[in-house]
Amino acid sequence: MKIDCGTVWGDCLRVIREHVPEQSFNTWFKPIIPLSCSDDVLTIQVPSQFFYEWLEEHYVQVLKKAITAVMGPQARLEYSVIVDRGNSRTSPLSVNLPNRPNNKNSNGQNSSTDYFSPFHLKNVDTLYQESQLNPNYTFDTYIEGDCNRLARSAGFAVAQKPGITSFNPLMLYGGVGLGKTHLVQAIGNEIKSNIGDRFVLYVSSEKFTNQFIEALRNNKIQEFQNFYMQVDILIIDDVQFLAGKERTQEIFFHIFNHLHQAGKQIIMTSDCPPRDLKGLQERLLSRFKWGLTADLQQPDYETRVAIIQRKMQADGINIPDNVIEYLAYSVDTNVRELEGVLISLIAHASLSRAELDLELAKQILKNIVHDIDTEVSIDYIQKTISEYFKVDVEDLKDKTRKKEIVIARQVAMYFSKEYTDHSLKAIGYHFGGRDHSTVIHAVQSVNDMMDTSNSFKSQIEELKKKLKMKAI
Numbered sequence: 001m002k003i004d005c006g007t008v009w010g011d012c013l014r015v016i017r018e019h020v021p022e023q024s025f026n027t028w029f030k031p032i033i034p035l036s037c038s039d040d041v042l043t044i045q046v047p048s049q050f051f052y053e054w055l056e057e058h059y060v061q062v063l064k065k066a067i068t069a070v071m072g073p074q075a076r077l078e079y080s081v082i083v084d085r086g087n088s089r090t091s092p093l094s095v096n097l098p099n100r101p102n103n104k105n106s107n108g109q110n111s112s113t114d115y116f117s118p119f120h121l122k123n124v125d126t127l128y129q130e131s132q133l134n135p136n137y138t139f140d141t142y143i144e145g146d147c148n149r150l151a152r153s154a155g156f157a158v159a160q161k162p163g164i165t166s167f168n169p170l171m172l173y174g175g176v177g178l179g180k181t182h183l184v185q186a187i188g189n190e191i192k193s194n195i196g197d198r199f200v201l202y203v204s205s206e207k208f209t210n211q212f213i214e215a216l217r218n219n220k221i222q223e224f225q226n227f228y229m230q231v232d233i234l235i236i237d238d239v240q241f242l243a244g245k246e247r248t249q250e251i252f253f254h255i256f257n258h259l260h261q262a263g264k265q266i267i268m269t270s271d272c273p274p275r276d277l278k279g280l281q282e283r284l285l286s287r288f289k290w291g292l293t294a295d296l297q298q299p300d301y302e303t304r305v306a307i308i309q310r311k312m313q314a315d316g317i318n319i320p321d322n323v324i325e326y327l328a329y330s331v332d333t334n335v336r337e338l339e340g341v342l343i344s345l346i347a348h349a350s351l352s353r354a355e356l357d358l359e360l361a362k363q364i365l366k367n368i369v370h371d372i373d374t375e376v377s378i379d380y381i382q383k384t385i386s387e388y389f390k391v392d393v394e395d396l397k398d399k400t401r402k403k404e405i406v407i408a409r410q411v412a413m414y415f416s417k418e419y420t421d422h423s424l425k426a427i428g429y430h431f432g433g434r435d436h437s438t439v440i441h442a443v444q445s446v447n448d449m450m451d452t453s454n455s456f457k458s459q460i461e462e463l464k465k466k467l468k469m470k471a472i
């Protein structure tokens with residue numbers, strides 16, 4: 001039977017949209033063109049081989065979810081890859097999807113026969129295989145920096161001796177996209193590879209809650225509780241989600257106590273420290289503090305560079321160093337955002353067959369990075385000014401009174417005052433502990449020099465541009 005492939009693909013897109021961030025959706029799914037559709041095969045055209053590989057590597061499950069929901073479990077997807085302008089090659093590149101039950105029914109709702117519903121898994125051996133861990137989230141792929149050192153080393157210690165160290169529970173907290181899920185899953189993967197016979201389970205608090213509600217509905221609370229009490233290492237993500245859910249907290253409390261007393265390891269994440277978790281029972285909060293609590297901070301510049309390098313290496317993509325530095329300077333909010341920008345950049349380069357260089361990066365970041373001025377740090381200003389005036393960063397902080405160094409120092413103070421929110425006192429502190437009056441004097445001197453020297457003024461203009469664009 002002939003089926004309208006546009007309609008089928010439109011329905012698939014609706015499902016996909018629910019599961020991927022908007023930026024990724026626009027980058028990876030909008031450019032796809034549906035070519036044909038029969039009862040069980042949908043053929044889609046993708047713009048390049050790279051694009052096809054990226055979809056396969058990153059979105060195979062979501063694609064499977066979508067075509068299964070829209071066309072049924074027998075459905076297959078075939079790609080037609082544009083190999084050269086105008087020419088395309090149709091699979092053998094059909095998606096090779098593992099044949100596993102789906103979490104959603106055709107309405108995109110959680111189905112009552114949830115793939116990981118405890119009530120459908122009878123055999124404990126099967127449980128050992130089904131930890132719900134992403135194999136890519138390992139310690140190897142997790143970059144260490146000042147921002148995560150304590151959390152990472154505590155996690156690593158727990159992974160070597162789960163349930164035995166005093167870090168039980170291990171509670172990691174931090175803002176969005178800072179690597180909490182990655183790190184706790186790395187612990188789970190490490191334990192699984194070191195000690196294969198442990199039942200490691202990763203579950204989000206949301207999923208835990210949904211499973212509990214389902215158990216309530218089906219009168220299966222006992223099975224639910226029994227299931228969780230068999231776990232050796234329980235990793236529960238985003239516990240702030242339990243806030244206000246009294247009955248879920250109650251059962252979690254019992255499971256927690258049982259596991260803890262039995263020497264089983266509990267690992268949790270949350271978006272804030274336990275003391276700030278609102279809507280959680282006091283008895284749970286006090287248990288969260290029994291073990292070790294460690295935070296994840298925003299990564300610093302060096303860590304961001306290392307993260308980009310690691311991702312590029314893993315994907316086999318080469319990006320010039322100056323582009324990496326530019327990205328790392330420009331996107332300093334969180335790692336997820338950094339990855340999003342990186343994907344966008346690679347996608348643009350791939351789709352437009354343009355060279356992935358600094359120009360392209362600047363062009364793309366213009367649309368993504370907001371308020372670049374306020375993101376300039378004193379460190380960055382010092383680095384840029386010292387390069388420009390060919391003096392050492394240390395000289396800017398030093399007492400030396402050599403004329404060229406004094407000017408460079410004053411210019412750096414001037415920009416620190418103009419481009420950062422730091423107080424005069426804080427700026428002085430960053431320049432070798434100088435007084436706030438020295439900073440005022442520096443700003444005044446730079447203004448005076450601009451009034452009297454055109455060449456100095458154009459130097460300042462040039463530096464302004466550099467700092468604004470964070471150009472490397």
Ligand SMILES: Nc1ncnc2c1ncn2[C@@H]1O[C@H](COP(=O)(O)OP(=O)(O)OP(=O)(O)O)[C@@H](O)[C@H]1O
Pocket residue numbers: 141142143144148174175176177178179180181182183271307335336339
């Ligand atoms: N130190 C790191 N090294 C390598 N990749 C990292 C690091 N930190 C975060 N990432 C990557 O950043 C992305 C976001 O991380 P993750 O999902 O773990 O954040 P999260 O803190 O759990 O966020 P949320 O609070 O939104 O759930 C992931 O792709 C992860 O691999």
